[in-house]
Amino acid sequence: AQTVTQSQPEMSVQEAETVTLSCTYDTSENNYYLFWYKQPPSRQMILVIRQEAYKQQNATENRFSVNFQKAAKSFSLKISDSQLGDTAMYFCASYTSGTYKYIFGTGTRLKVLA
Amino acid sequence: GAVVSQHPSWVICKSGTSVKIECRSLDFQATTMFWYRQFPKQSLMLMATSNEGSKATYEQGVEKDKFLINHASLTLSTLTVTSAHPEDSSFYICSARVTSITGELFFGEGSRLTVL
Numbered sequence: 631a632q633t634v635t636q637s638q639p640e641m642s643v644q645e646a647e648t649v650t651l652s653c654t655y656d657t658s659e660n661n662y663y664l665f666w667y668k669q670p671p672s673r674q675m676i677l678v679i680r681q682e683a684y685k686q687q688n689a690t691e692n693r694f695s696v697n698f699q700k701a702a703k704s705f706s707l708k709i710s711d712s713q714l715g716d717t718a719m720y721f722c723a724s725y726t727s728g729t730y731k732y733i734f735g736t737g738t739r740l741k742v743l744a
Numbered sequence: 745g746a747v748v749s750q751h752p753s754w755v756i757c758k759s760g761t762s763v764k765i766e767c768r769s770l771d772f773q774a775t776t777m778f779w780y781r782q783f784p785k786q787s788l789m790l791m792a793t794s795n796e797g798s799k800a801t802y803e804q805g806v807e808k809d810k811f812l813i814n815h816a817s818l819t820l821s822t823l824t825v826t827s828a829h830p831e832d833s834s835f836y837i838c839s840a841r842v843t844s845i846t847g848e849l850f851f852g853e854g855s856r857l858t859v860l
Contacts, residue, residue, distance in 0.1 A: 663847050673835065675851035721787065725847030732778070732847065736787045 632657045634724050636735035643712045644743050650697075651707045651738045653722030662726040664698070664705045669737075670718040678720070681705065712742045746772045748840050750852025757828055758860055765823045765855045767838030773818035774840035778849070779811075782835045791836075794821040828859040 633656045643649035655664065666678040681689045681698050689696050693710045709716055722735040747770040757763050767777055775796045780788040792813050793801040800813035810832075812824040821840075825832050835856050839849040 665848070667849075667851075672853075673837075674853045675837065675839070675849075677848060677850075680848060727847060730776075730793075730847075732790070732849065734787050739785075 632659075632724060632726065632729075632731060632733045634722050634733045634735040636722050636738050638738045639736070640739045640741070642741045642743055643709075645712055645714060647712055648708060648710045649712055649740065651709075651720055651722075651740065653705045653707070653735055655703050655705060655722070655724050655733075657703075657724060657726060659726040659728055661728060662724055664696075665723045665725065666694070666696070666705075666707045667721045667723060667734075668716075668718045669721065670715075675721070679707065709740075714742050714744060716740065717742045746770075746840070746842050746850040748774075748838065748850045748852045750838050750855055752855060753853055754856040754858075756858045756860060759829055760827055762824055762826045763828055763857060765825075765836055765838070765857075767821045767823070767840070767852050769819045769840045769850075772840075772842055774821075774842070775818060777815060777821040777838055777840045779813060779821075779823050780837045780839065782837060782854075784835075788837060791823075825857065828857070830859045833857055833859045 635654045662683045664681045667675045668678045669675045679691045695708045697706045719737045721737045749768045751766045777794040779791045791806045794813045794815040796815045802808045815821040837854045838852040
């Protein structure tokens with residue numbers, strides 16, 4: 631079965647500092663994709679970053695980067711130079727193109743403190 | 745990125761009435777759209793997968809007669825909550841997939857339904 635686990639329900643970080651959100655997953659598929667989505671208080675979900683499982687290089691998008699450990703099935707999100715606008719709920723998700731199934735984690739609520 | 749628009753953003757209705765929520769892909773054609781339900785401070789629960797021109801695929805436990813989904817065109821999917829009851833009050837989110845290869849989803853703004 632495909633699962634995604636986020637073990638940190640809530641986190642906080644001081645503005646300008648770095649924070650890492652954890653995510654582990656499990657899948658028997660070889661071809662899959664991993665995502666981090668952000669849901670700010672306005673509620674619209676937006677994509678933060680995407681990682682293809684076949685790529686060894688960790689994905690990076692400006693201040694957001696991932697630490698993808700395929701053998702450990704770990705996919706953590708690092709936010710550098712945290713900004714107040716980063717305050718949101720963050721969901722880790724997996725997708726397998728073979729089954730067309732998305733699985734979302736339970737989310738981590740991040741609060742950036744001024 | 746691709747834009748998905750959802751309407752209305754919030755709606756209040758009386759118990760027993762029906763409510764329709766629209767989900768549109770504005771700048772791309774979406775053969776597949778997804779409808780989620782989100783309870784406060786919880787993750788997204790997939791309700792159904794909406795396929796253009798065919799019947800929706802409902803997840804286990806979701807009443808297909810209560811949550812009617814129609815995907816009549818490549819840019820529009822609708823969710824109708826029929827005979828709504830207070831327990832149907834929730835936040836409903838639609839999303840669309842641009843390609844089935846990479847699976848990236850684009851989400852609508854969400855619709856807050858309150859049934860009195």
